[in-house]
Amino acid sequence: MADQFRSRCAIASALEIIGDKWTLVVIRSLMLGATSYSDLLGAPERIATNILADRLNRLESWGLVESAPAPPGGRARGRYQLTTAGADLLPILQAIAAWGEAHLPDRWRVPDWFWNATPNDLLKRP
């Protein structure tokens, strides 16, 4: 059977899902507590709305993020949350953050809870 990925390498395959400049920035924002589209759009990196919409669609289609639609008639917007597979990206983001702190000068300090968190912690938040 033809594989949908470039190879069966776990690293190369995963990078076809998360290997771009923005996908893991969106995941980071969700891990830090963003829940709405406007929360995500308001991240300091100033993601363009078409890129954000595309990445959320991709993340939903890969089963890493799920959205709860807005309640009918209300003014509330939809909410986005990590799935189990999405929360399991946490060790990747922790490793990227550690590398960035070690090798890029003058970055913001990563909050202590982030280093100590587990994927399960991200799923238990209200």
Added chain:
Amino acid sequence: MADQFRSRCAIASALEIIGDKWTLVVIRSLMLGATSYSDLLGAPERIATNILADRLNRLESWGLVESAPAPPGGRARGRYQLTTAGADLLPILQAIAAWGEAHLPDRWRVPDWFWNATPNDLLKRP
């Protein structure tokens, strides 16, 4: 001073260096023992030569890979090797590999040494 990155977030900044489909595939190949341009070009993902050349240039300019030029007059080609900062990407690749093995079916088995390796191990190889 204006920052060269989108924000001072360590994750978002690092992704401007490694956040694409190919950069960490090249790093993976170097970690698995590739040393020459043709080794890298021969990886199973069939990277295009213009993309490989671009990523190697970027990796050298960021100080993650260094190249030793071919000796004059010989038939030997240049050699690429990870710098300390490049070898320090290992925990990111280990985390990506673990996520890929856990969430993508039917990937190749990651060799045991890879899980147990440290960045320093990658620098000590002949």
